[in-house]
Amino acid sequence: MKDTSMRTPLRRVRGLGAGHSGTHHFWHQRITSVAGIPLCIAAIVIVIGLLGRSHAAVVQILGSPIVAIIMLLFIINIVYHMWIGMQEIIVDYVHEDKLKFATLMGNTFFCFAIAFASAFAILKLSFGV
Amino acid sequence: MAEFQAGSATGPRRSRPLSPHIQVYRLMLSYVMSGFHRISGFVLYFGMLLIAWWLIAAASGPNAYGYFEWFMGSLIGRLVLLGYTWALLHHMLGGIRHLIWDLGYGFEPAEREFLALATIVGSITLTLVVWVIGYLAMGGPR
Numbered sequence: 001m002k003d004t005s006m007r008t009p010l011r012r013v014r015g016l017g018a019g020h021s022g023t024h025h026f027w028h029q030r031i032t033s034v035a036g037i038p039l040c041i042a043a044i045v046i047v048i049g050l051l052g053r054s055h056a057a058v059v060q061i062l063g064s065p066i067v068a069i070i071m072l073l074f075i076i077n078i079v080y081h082m083w084i085g086m087q088e089i090i091v092d093y094v095h096e097d098k099l100k101f102a103t104l105m106g107n108t109f110f111c112f113a114i115a116f117a118s119a120f121a122i123l124k125l126s127f128g129v
Numbered sequence: 130m131a132e133f134q135a136g137s138a139t140g141p142r143r144s145r146p147l148s149p150h151i152q153v154y155r156l157m158l159s160y161v162m163s164g165f166h167r168i169s170g171f172v173l174y175f176g177m178l179l180i181a182w183w184l185i186a187a188a189s190g191p192n193a194y195g196y197f198e199w200f201m202g203s204l205i206g207r208l209v210l211l212g213y214t215w216a217l218l219h220h221m222l223g224g225i226r227h228l229i230w231d232l233g234y235g236f237e238p239a240e241r242e243f244l245a246l247a248t249i250v251g252s253i254t255l256t257l258v259v260w261v262i263g264y265l266a267m268g269g270p271r
Contacts, residue, residue, distance in 0.1 A: 033224045036221070036224070037221060040221055044259060048259070048262055048263050049266065051263055051266050052266070052267040052268070055190070055191040055194040056191075058194065062184070062187055075180070078177065082170070082173065082174045085170050085174070086171070086174055089170075114177050114178070114180075114181050117181050117184075117185060118177075118180060118181045118184050118185075121181070121184035121187065121188035122184055124188040125187060
């Protein structure tokens with residue numbers, strides 16, 4: 001077959017087209033969903049364990065290394081999962097370009113804000129001050 | 130050439146397969162659960178604000194944490210938390226259903242319907258179990 005394409009051989013062999021990416025979001029959504037199962041169960045157990053406790057006790061427990069590490073993993077995993085998930089919902093339903101890019105950008109801002117704020121709070125509970 | 134004439138205005142029309150149309154499509158549980166999965170994910174997205182508020186309040190001090198506790202202890206707060214618990218457990222079970230499909234199992238009609246039913250029955254049951262354990266952990270309803 002005569003090659004009339006403007007695409008370079010490398011572009012063609014990657015087979016990714018104009019999207020410049022393949023199925024990595026699909027795969028990352030699967031990774032974070034599998035990791036999310038034990039992390040959500042652990043988070044539920046932690047929340048139940050903290051119900052009705054005083055602020056001082058909550059600070060001590062949330063700041064202890066194992067609980068803090070689990071909560072950090074929970075936050076990072078869930079936020080990445082919901083970042084991809086909301087992007088999928090937006091590109092499915094929002095078709096007008098300006099609104100689409102605005103909501104996609106808003107999605108990124110929201111997810112980063114939630115992740116950093118929550119992670120900062122956990123680290124502050126762990127390291128004190 | 131017959132292929133080209135089939136779809137033209139003058140040629141004989143062939144009946145072509147149509148994609149499922151939502152208004153005439155028989156409502157099936159698996160389809161409803163698919164919608165629930167997306168909606169629960171959407172709700173959980175904003176529910177993360179509660180988790181962030183909880184952690185920031187705990188890190189801020191007794192006053193901020195007291196305000197958070199007051200809200201979560203109110204009727205509205207408890208309803209929000211009940212909805213959040215159900216959305217989380219439903220999304221988790223729905224996700225497990227998707228992982229089962231990803232592995233190539235559960236595609237037979239009866240299996241699909243069973244998985245859909247297991248998702249909704251399981252999520253409601255687990256929500257009740259978690260709340261009963263939660264109230265027991267607090268030493269009874271208050």
